Structures are given as structure tokens and as C-alpha cells.
Amino acid sequence: MLNISGIHEGFVLDHIKSGRSxxxxxxxxxxxxxxxxxxxxxxxxxxxxxxxxxxxxxxxEALDLDILGFIDHxxxxxxxxxxxxxxxxxxxxxxxxxxxxxxKNPRCITSIEQELDHIFILTDEEKEVYRCKYxxxxxxxxxx
Amino acid sequence: xxxxxxxxxxxxxxxxxxxxLAQDIExxxxxxxxxxxxxxxxxxxxEPSTRTRLSFEAAMLNLGGNVLGFHSANSSSAAKGESVSxxxxxxxxxxxxxAIRHPKEGAALVASQKSKIPVINAGDGGHQHPTQTLTDLLxxxxxxxxxxxxxxxxxxxxKFGRTVHSLINALIRYPNVKxxxxxPEELRIPSYIREDVLEANNIEFVELERIExxxxxxxxxxxxxxxxxxxxxxxxxxxxxxxxxxxxxxxNRAKPDMMVLHPLPRxxxxxxxxxxxxxxxxxxxxxxxxxxxMALILTLLGIDxxxx
Numbered sequence: 001m002l003n004i005s006g007i008h009e010g011f012v013l014d015h016i017k018s019g020r021s022x023x024x025x026x027x028x029x030x031x032x033x034x035x036x037x038x039x040x041x042x043x044x045x046x047x048x049x050x051x052x053x054x055x056x057x058x059x060x061e062a063l064d065l066d067i068l069g070f071i072d073h074x075x076x077x078x079x080x081x082x083x084x085x086x087x088x089x090x091x092x093x094x095x096x097x098x099x100x101x102x103x104k105n106p107r108c109i110t111s112i113e114q115e116l117d118h119i120f121i122l123t124d125e126e127k128e129v130y131r132c133k134y135x136x137x138x139x140x141x142x143x144x
Numbered sequence: 145x146x147x148x149x150x151x152x153x154x155x156x157x158x159x160x161x162x163x164x165l166a167q168d169i170e171x172x173x174x175x176x177x178x179x180x181x182x183x184x185x186x187x188x189x190x191e192p193s194t195r196t197r198l199s200f201e202a203a204m205l206n207l208g209g210n211v212l213g214f215h216s217a218n219s220s221s222a223a224k225g226e227s228v229s230x231x232x233x234x235x236x237x238x239x240x241x242x243a244i245r246h247p248k249e250g251a252a253l254v255a256s257q258k259s260k261i262p263v264i265n266a267g268d269g270g271h272q273h274p275t276q277t278l279t280d281l282l283x284x285x286x287x288x289x290x291x292x293x294x295x296x297x298x299x300x301x302x303k304f305g306r307t308v309h310s311l312i313n314a315l316i317r318y319p320n321v322k323x324x325x326x327x328p329e330e331l332r333i334p335s336y337i338r339e340d341v342l343e344a345n346n347i348e349f350v351e352l353e354r355i356e357x358x359x360x361x362x363x364x365x366x367x368x369x370x371x372x373x374x375x376x377x378x379x380x381x382x383x384x385x386x387x388x389x390x391x392x393x394x395x396n397r398a399k400p401d402m403m404v405l406h407p408l409p410r411x412x413x414x415x416x417x418x419x420x421x422x423x424x425x426x427x428x429x430x431x432x433x434x435x436x437x438m439a440l441i442l443t444l445l446g447i448d449x450x451x452x
Binding site for chain 1: 250251254269270
């Protein structure tokens, strides 16, 4: 059994689908932050069988958690302050996501325009449909 | 500052204002002949489109303004690798309003984000072509006197025809509009229009394979080109192509006040013999295209000429 110490201030992202934590690490741009990150993979879970967990020691305003809602809104976000869970943040689908997924439509202007942000807009909350802001092509597939 | 990216950018009320302005322009062209004096329209066409470009240029010239621009990507700095964002920043220094056509979808939106002048989407790939839809709406409104309470037949390539998709999206905002969708099985309306637009809004529609079956009930017949390259095999094309040709014999089954529209260019889907029938409105439609673009230029430039 691995032991990883608790954190003083930051987040614990729990109930991540097993195997997805590395992708989330990149999507949240944790590699760009100068802070301690622990990634626990294949932890035992009563609910899920196996799960991943990410612990991030950072100021609580440092992370943009909108993207997590897009990736998987079943992830539990525990906000830690003073060594204690002070909040469980509910995740919702973000209205807009920027530079997380790329438009795959070869006819889209994003395929040639330099340094253009790839922006997707939530167009149908019920069906969880995101469309490219520019060509309106529906996004199909997992985050890159 | 306002741009035009999609025909749905205007509310029904704003659209009504635009159509009334276009009708006033038609009736009193002299009143508008100097409305844009000293103003310049830039036509930035990254791919050739003679009809749309000339229609825009005629519109600006009719308003007493000037035009400048380029007519293919090769004759612009795009050939040197300049981005759309940079090009529009430069054009903003030269002109007061810009009409842009680009083969990539969303290019006009990119331009509008960096522009200091109003941008009109004059076609972005297979995505949107709002001024064609405005032209269609003005034609129907002018010739029928209304945009509601009518049965509209859309015929030909309903799968790839963006003009058809845009027109459906624009017309479902009016009460009691029914659609008769006439196409071969291979070119039926895409499911996202059938399900997300027509069914989702409880719009009455039927899908038929033959013009003859559909034509007696129609108030408008909107023809589009059935292109050989859209078919999987030559045999199907040969078998089906004549079903989608409108000739006098088929037109004889239509109501006496039905109107035939076509976004043009026509190839062979409307026989030349139909041109002399009073119901053939596709060349008038091209004329309405100029009036609606004049109204659009005035609206986006915020130039107010009192209507009569």
C-alpha cells in the first residue's frame, strides 16, 4: 500500500476513471504549474472497482476546473484548505472550452489560420453537444 | 459594430426592417443613389464567385459608393501566407465595409473578430451563405407578399445544398410554413436538419422522390442543381437526373401563382422553355439579390435614408 501525505491547500480530484489521470494532468496544464502533484493510478474503489486520484498542492484559484466538467462530470473535486476538505465542487458542463480539443474538420478555418484558438461552444446541454465556434461541426471523440 | 455571419443573425423583426428597406430601394432607387457616397466596399474573395461578387459591387455602386478588392487567393497576400486576421486588419484601414468569401468554414467569423469595419460573410465553404438566404427571403416576400402560411417545395440536392439548409432554418421562424422535400434517396435532407430543425420545431414536412407528385400543392418551388459527382454510380445518375428537371409539362400541373426559384447558376435542371412562364422568378431573384445587399450595406453602415 502506497502512502501519500495529505495536502495543506489545493485539490483532490477523486473518482477519476481508471487510466485517465495522465490525460487530465495535461488538460489541466498541471505540468506548467510549479506545485506538488501526486497521481495515484488504479486505486481500489468500492464504487468503481478501480479509480485514479490526483492531488494538487496549489493555491485554490490556480486551477481552471471548467475543463473537468467537459472531460467527466462524475469526478469529485474536493477543495482543501488548512488540511481539511472545505468544499466539494459540483462539476457542470462548461459553456465554452478553449484550446483543449481541436476541430477535426479539414474544411474549418482552424486548420490553416495561424495561432487561432480552438473554441468549442456547448450547443445542447441535454445531449452534451459541443460545436466548433467557427465551422459549427459537432465534436465527436475524446479530449486530446 | 455589427457583422453578418449567418442568416439567423437578424431577428424576425430586424429582417422585416431589412426587407422593407430593400423594397423601398426597389421602388425609389434615386433616393438611395448617393447614400454611400465617399464609402468603400472591399470585396475579399479568396475563391472565385462572379455572381456574388458582382452583386455586391453592383449594390455598392448603386448606392454611390466605391469598391475595391481581390478576386482569388492567388491575387491576394494569402498566397504569401498571410492569415485572414492580418488581412482584415489591413483592409480595415482601406475600406468602410467588407464582404468576404473564403473556402474555409468560419473564415468570415475569424475576420469579424479582428475587423474594425462591418464584415459580411459572402460564403464560407459549405457552411453559410447568408446573403443568398436574404435574397431568397426578399424574393418570396416581394412576389408572394408574405413569408408565412405557405407550402415550399425544395427540389434536387438537399443533402449538400447549403442554400436549402439555410432557407429552411430561416423560414421555420414564420408560422404555418410547410415543406415538401423532393430529392433522390441519395440526396435526401441530412438527419440533423430533419431531426434537429424540422422535427424538433414540429414543422410539417413530407419527403417525395418526384416533382410531379409534389408540384400541385406548392406555393414556391425552389430548384437546386443535382450534380453528377454526388452520385455513387453513373447508372443512378442517369436514372434519376430527369426526375429533377423542371419542364413546361411538369409546370403545367402547378398552381397559377406558384413561383419557381433557383439560386443559379442553372445547368439543365430547369428547361429553357420554362423561362418565359410568368411563374419563373429566378432571374428576378438575381435582381432582388442586389436590392437586399444594398439594404444590408446601408444597415451595417448605419446609414439612414427615410423610407416612403
